[in-house]
Amino acid sequence: MDFDLSKPQKLLQQSVRDFCQRECPAERVRELMETDTAIDDVLWQGIADQGWIGLHLAEEYDGLGLGLVELAVVAEELGRACVPGPFLSTTWAATLLSLSGSSALAEKHLPQLIEGAGKGTVAFLEEGAGWCLSQPQVTATVSGSQVTLNGKKHLVTDAGVADLMIVAARGEQGLCLVLADPSSDGVTVEATPGIDSTRKLAQVTFADATVPAANILAQGAEAESALKRSRQVGIVVVCAEMVGSSQWMLDTTVEYAKTRKQFDQLIGSFQAIQLKCADMFLQTESSRAAAYYAAWALTEGTEDAERAVSIAKSYCSDAARFVGGTAVQAHGGIGFTWEHGLHLYYKRNKANEFLFGDATYHREQIARLTIDAA
Amino acid sequence: MDLNLTADEKAFRDDLRAWLKENVPEPWPATLGTEQTPEYAQYLRDWQRKLFEGGWAGVSWPKAYGGRDATPIQQSILLAELIRTHAPEQLGVIGEGLVGPTIMVAGTDEQKARFLPRILSGEDVWCQGFSEPNAGSDVAALGTKAVRDGDDWVVNGQKIWTSFAQFSDWCLLLVRTDFEAPKHKGITTLLVDMKSPGVSLRPLRQMSGDSGFNELFFTDVRVPVANQLGETNNGWRVAITILMNERANLGSSMFVFIDQAVKGLIEQARTLTKNGKPLSEDPVNRQKIAQAIAELEVYRLNVDRALSGLTKNQTPGPEGSMLKIYWSEMYQRIAQTAMEVLGDVSQLAGFDNGNCIYRYLRSRGSTIEGGTSEIQRLIIAERVLGLPKSY
Incomplete structure (x- = not known):
């Protein structure tokens, strides 16, 4: 049993860390979050050139064929640097594309996403419904060789920059996953600013938007299982991001405690601050264990993989919020300012808490999988 | 990163499971207050002996001292399986986990030869005398004192929170031997025979009603210098080793x-x-x-x-x-x-x-x-x- 990252995994970690420091320092994050899309095409192409998009996908689609632990390594470092852009959205879409029945669509679109030529997202959430895989209200009506989409999705990540959008709709056989082009007729993408400016959200309205019937990725049970699995991969990314983010907040707080003086002493010499830092450490490390275990279990297909994913999402969500709040408190006034970087992470983590279901949602999943199965 | 058990780890676990299946005794009837009886002590000693005879005592010890060089992962498999099978508590836990490894590091050849085999076999049960009424978190402030008299140390003072003391043959005791030096630099470690004249104990009842801990009293207890572990006034280093092991265990x-x-x-x-x-x-x-x-x-x-x-x-x-x-x-x-x-x-x-x-x-x-x-x-x-x- 070895919980440690392997040598190649550590090398990957270092190269992502170096890349982020070089290509996306804190000032750049701030510049990008002030834009409408939070995307830097050069940065995005750089990430793609490194092979980090779809690195867990098969080599036939130009992926690297690595596991989810490697994906988590990349996501943790991107999270540590709070890198803006559609990494999560594109990873989710690419994963879903790779899992869906249509290999023709995968062959056509996946290489584009992986090479950085296109960005992707998944339109899932609807008003009045949460993350349960219930019947969507957006409809997909097939007529001849066309599918017509109608309805509204909200809180769609990076919809404003996506070239490819997978829509979770209701078709004749239940859930129907349809590949749409957000810029086509009948599709309206409207920005809906949220708490986190580094990952933009939008409302997407479909009014008789038509796409070829060949764009149906999967339907019914097949669609449900592909969507479920792709969301689990998304959760691994989000959890790893929260681990990286917590680590940054912990490091920044400890660094500050070693330089800031009050009452003529370093605040880091006060037990009130030390106890807080130790708590942040404990929850950050525990989040790391939970997130990486979920990545490993999902890759290996262990019996407890689904539960491991829900445990990671519930634990990391609560921990990241705790670490963020504690970091702000330990900093005092400066931690509450716009000028300090803490709020970027604090906000990103709040958005991450919701993505793919919050801690409460996943605790119910844990209850379902453990209590009801006992 | 690979969380599967290795072949060695798996084999260790399977051997152990098979052995436990045959050897774990009936649980002791759980009635509050019986933890202090001689019958219970014998029950635990029998179990310790059985573990030893089965080759499951001191698994993490080096082969040279009769162990199996088990890794921490294997050791953890052992601890987990013992609890899973509702095996009796291990009377030898302090000797095996804390005292033995410390003697291996700090002891003389004579001390190793004398104490280690008896810890492993369960013949000697150990407790550790660290905390005192006025030295809790600040253990290094301990005041139990030892004064040199010929070839003996003469010990006076009190310890508290001593687990297993009621069953113990020996005690690893921290005493103050230099009252002038800074508190960390005047401590010495002694290996004390619990049957020495002047040693007495009193069970300490907890809010849960049971009495797993004791108070230990030392009145003019004579400890031969041959039973000093490590150098005089260097006992804090010994203690730190033990505390680290305790937390990891x-x-x-x-x-x-x-x-x-x-x-x-x-x-x-x-x-x-x-x-x-x-x-x-x-x-x-x-x-x-x-x-x-x-x-x-x-x-x-x-x-x-x-x-x-x-x-x-x-x-x-x-x-x-x-x-x-x-x-x-x-x-x-x-x-x-x-x-x-x-x-x-x-x-x-x-x-x-x-x-x-x-x-x-x-x-x-x-x-x-x-x-x-x-x-x-x-x-x-x-x-x-x-x-x-x-x-």
Whole structure:
């Protein structure tokens, strides 16, 4: 049993860390979050050139064929640097594309996403419904060789920059996953600013938007299982991001405690601050264990993989919020300012808490999988 | 990263499981207060002997000293399996886990030859005399004194919170031998025969009603200089080695112990009803129980991660402090969760064999014994995060 990252995994970690420091320092994050899309095409192409998009996908689609632990390594470092852009959205879409029945669509679109030529997202959430895989209200009506989409999705990540959008709709056989082009007729993408400016959200309205019937990725049970699995991969990314983010907040707080003086002493010499830092450490490390275990279990297909994913999402969500709040408190006034970087992470983590279901949602999943199965 | 057990680890576990299946004795009837009887002591000694004869005592010890060179992961498999099979508590735990390894590092050849085989075989049971009424978190402030008289040290003072003292043949004792030096530099470690004239003990009753700990009194106790462990006034270094081992040790057994509590809670919540519905169908209860499950699982992962690090790096470090904080505070939360979910009846001594009450009360001690949560956090702040020493 070895919980440690392997040598190649550590090398990957270092190269992502170096890349982020070089290509996306804190000032750049701030510049990008002030834009409408939070995307830097050069940065995005750089990430793609490194092979980090779809690195867990098969080599036939130009992926690297690595596991989810490697994906988590990349996501943790991107999270540590709070890198803006559609990494999560594109990873989710690419994963879903790779899992869906249509290999023709995968062959056509996946290489584009992986090479950085296109960005992707998944339109899932609807008003009045949460993350349960219930019947969507957006409809997909097939007529001849066309599918017509109608309805509204909200809180769609990076919809404003996506070239490819997978829509979770209701078709004749239940859930129907349809590949749409957000810029086509009948599709309206409207920005809906949220708490986190580094990952933009939008409302997407479909009014008789038509796409070829060949764009149906999967339907019914097949669609449900592909969507479920792709969301689990998304959760691994989000959890790893929260681990990286917590680590940054912990490091920044400890660094500050070693330089800031009050009452003529370093605040880091006060037990009130030390106890807080130790708590942040404990929850950050525990989040790391939970997130990486979920990545490993999902890759290996262990019996407890689904539960491991829900445990990671519930634990990391609560921990990241705790670490963020504690970091702000330990900093005092400066931690509450716009000028300090803490709020970027604090906000990103709040958005991450919701993505793919919050801690409460996943605790119910844990209850379902453990209590009801006992 | 590969969390599968290696072939060696698997073989170790399978051998052990087969052996335990044949050898674990009937559990001791759990009646409050019997922990201090000679019959119980004999029951535990018999079990220790059986473990030794089966080759399962001191597995982590080097082969040269009769062990198996087991890795921390294998050792953790052993601890977990012992609890899983409801094996009796290990009377030799202090000798095997703390005293033996310390003698290996700091002892003379004569001391090694004399003490180590008897620890392994279970002939000698050990306790450790560290804490004192006025030296709790600040152990180095201990005041039990030893004065040299010819070839003996003469010991006077009091120790407290001494587990297993009522069963022990020997005590690893920290004493002050230099009253002028800074407090860390005037401590010496002695190996004391508990049958020496002047040693007496008194069981210490806890809020949970049981008496696992003792107070130990030393009145003009003569300890031959040959039983001094390590150099004079260098005992603090010895103590630190022991404390690090202590924190690293508990991890995996606490997982299984608390896991049994959570499994029991799930079972009860599914069986007991409120307003005609199983408690486990109430959404608030489901949230609470799921939180317990999640915390416990993350603890298991933390332990595995620490063990895999320990297997590579060998020396236990401050990460033991994190595990100690985690399990002890989780134990309290889970004991509380159980009583919240199960409701009013959980306060009855007759409910669930008194386990709900026991855990609720006993877990208060967990965040204090073996270094309080506050001390553990300060260790993390200072030794892991590099913040200035604050005490």
